[in-house]
Amino acid sequence: MSRPESGGRVPGFAAHALLWCYAALAVGPLILVVIGSFRSNADILRQPVGLPDSLGFDNYLRAWQTASISTYFANSIMVTVAAVALCVAVSAMAAYALSRWRFRGRALLAAFFLSGLMIPAKLGLLPVFYMFQSMGLIDTRPGLVLLYAAGGVPFSIFVIMGFVRGLPTELEEAARLDGANEGRLFVSVALPLMRPALAVVTVFQFAPTWNDFFYPLVLMRSDSKYTVPVGLTRFFGEFATDRATLFAGLVIAIAPLVLVFALATKQIIAGLTAGMSR
Structure with a gap:
């Protein structure tokens, strides 16, 4: 009896070891960037890997003020928060109606929304560009908000519909x-029950919207309206030799993602495992 039990522990230990190795490889560079953001540039050039002498925030102030990270950061916050909020609101209402209401054409409408998952969004760039140009949305933040919100609706409806169909109808x-x-x-019954699914959708839409480089590069023209990913390309060129300021700018860029994942971890796990518990 003891042999199968001990034999089962070895694969489990190996799996945990592989996961810890992967975590170290993924988190290790981030830790080095955070540590480097507190060091001086001369210290980094002399010794690339090492601990800071003191925890000063001069690099962050220089990146925030001198390197215009504050402008890019504000643009990203406005665009991302507005796009995610609009996407989640529209998707929650649509998913609830498609899951609970019975009307003619419901299956066809649901298939129409979900068909957006099969079409690469980048393939529609040319029609989107001409449409935005005719509507005066080129080089505008509302244009990016509408584009990101519309692009996230198919996935969001897919996730929320699957969750709502598993909810009991007695309360309603x-x-x-x-x-x-x-x-x-x-508002009073369905939305509170949908909170885990809404948290999953919010995080999974926040991350790609915040990190997107392609659409702001193509649709924006003014440097004052660039988001963080596009702004960082100019940042890299201007501060390529100032490693400390560069590291501080990178930390500022990834901080909102870390904060969102940290705050929504419990809801994400609840949303992803909701179907398994039924």
Whole structure:
């Protein structure tokens, strides 16, 4: 009896060892960047890997003020938050209606939304560019917001629909008996139950929107309207020899992603495992 038990522990130990190795390879460069952001440029050039002498924030102030990271950061915050909020709001309402309401053409409408998952968004750049040009949305933040929000709707509806279909209907039926209309039912009953799925969608839309380099590069013209990924390319060229400031700028760029994942971890796990527990 003891041999199969000990034999089963070896694969488990090997899997954990591989996961820890992968985690070290993934997190190690980030730790080096964070440490380097507190060191002086001369110290980094003399000894690339090492600990800082003191925890000063001069590099962050220089990156934030002198290198215009503050402008790029503000643009990314405005565009990303607005796009994710719009995407989640539209997707939540659409997914709830497609999951709970019965009407003619519901399956066809759901298939239409989900077909967006099969079409690479970059292939539609040329029509989008001409449409934005005719609407005066080139080099505007609202244009980016609408583009990102629309691009995230298919995936968001797919995730939220799968979650809503697994929710019990008893609470909604009780609310209807109490006289709640469909709007009150959605806001007061459905939305709180959908919170894990909404957290998953929010994080999975926030990260690619924040990190996107392609659309701001093509659709934006003014340096004052660039987001962080495009702004960092100018940052790399101007501060290529100032490693300390460069590291500080990179930390500022990735800080919102780390914060969002840290705050939403519990909801993400609940949303991803909701289907397994039923």
